[in-house]
Amino acid sequence: MTAASRIVVAISGASGAIYGIRALETIRLRRELELHLVVSSGARATIAYETDRSYEDVVALADVVHDEKDLAAPLASGTFLTGGMLVAPCSIRTMAAIANALDDNLIVRAADVHLKERRKLVLMVRETPLNATHLRLMRELTLAGAVILPPVPGFYQKPKTLMDVVDHSVGKALDQLGVEHALFRRWTGPDRPRVS
Ligand SMILES: Cc1cc2nc3c(=O)[nH]c(=O)nc-3n(C[C@H](O)[C@H](O)[C@H](O)COP(=O)(O)O)c2cc1C
Numbered sequence: 001m002t003a004a005s006r007i008v009v010a011i012s013g014a015s016g017a018i019y020g021i022r023a024l025e026t027i028r029l030r031r032e033l034e035l036h037l038v039v040s041s042g043a044r045a046t047i048a049y050e051t052d053r054s055y056e057d058v059v060a061l062a063d064v065v066h067d068e069k070d071l072a073a074p075l076a077s078g079t080f081l082t083g084g085m086l087v088a089p090c091s092i093r094t095m096a097a098i099a100n101a102l103d104d105n106l107i108v109r110a111a112d113v114h115l116k117e118r119r120k121l122v123l124m125v126r127e128t129p130l131n132a133t134h135l136r137l138m139r140e141l142t143l144a145g146a147v148i149l150p151p152v153p154g155f156y157q158k159p160k161t162l163m164d165v166v167d168h169s170v171g172k173a174l175d176q177l178g179v180e181h182a183l184f185r186r187w188t189g190p191d192r193p194r195v196s
Contacts, residue, residue: 003081006034007177008114009062009088010107013042014126016089017050019151022163022170023088024061026181033179036075036082037062038107042091068105075110084120084177085110088170089151092127092134098146099137111146121146122176124169147176157184 011020074080103109151169171183
């Protein structure tokens with residue numbers, strides 16, 4: 001097991017639990033990666049409201065599941081090496097706690113560890129519209145090294161289903177973590193009529 005092969009995924013209570021679930025399903029295809037998962041109590045509610053998966057289905061996708069209250073978990077320490085962390089979706093509450101280093105649950109503590117150890121931290125912040133406080137905290141997190149990656153769909157790939165839209169955003173997040181995937185076709189330029 002190398003540091004780079006350990007990936008942390010956290011699901012917080014913003015709308016869009018499907019983003020975290022899709023990330024887990026995609027990372028799971030890479031059997032060489034060790035997948036660590038933390039699910040907030042808010043996310044347990046959104047999983048139930050928004051998806052047809054049970055909490056048990058979701059946690060079964062991970063190799064190791066940590067309780068969000070367990071501040072003695074390995075993820076709470078910088079000595080536990082990882083290849084990066086994704087929070088998908090990231091609520092404004094969790095984003096604000098990370099921005100202010102309020103490390104009172106394991107998602108926030110693990111995110112803070114990633115920032116202090118200068119490791120990759122990707123936050124799929126989901127809220128709209130955004131107020132000045134949200135934008136200020138996003139700026140501060142960017143300066144601290146986080147990647148703010150809201151699930152903003154692109155339409156140049158002509159999505160046909162809702163999952164095409166989800167896959168585009170999740171694929172962008174996994175690109176940041178260096179996780180190979182086939183969630184979308186990469187842009188190679190517009191299809192142009194052939195000139196003979
Ligand atoms: C159905 C539902 C949808 C929600 N959607 C959002 C959202 O999109 N963004 C957000 O920041 N909070 C959203 N919330 C509120 C969060 O769940 C709430 O702030 C919670 O305290 C977040 O806790 P956590 O960050 O520990 O998961 C939603 C709550 C519910 C019940």
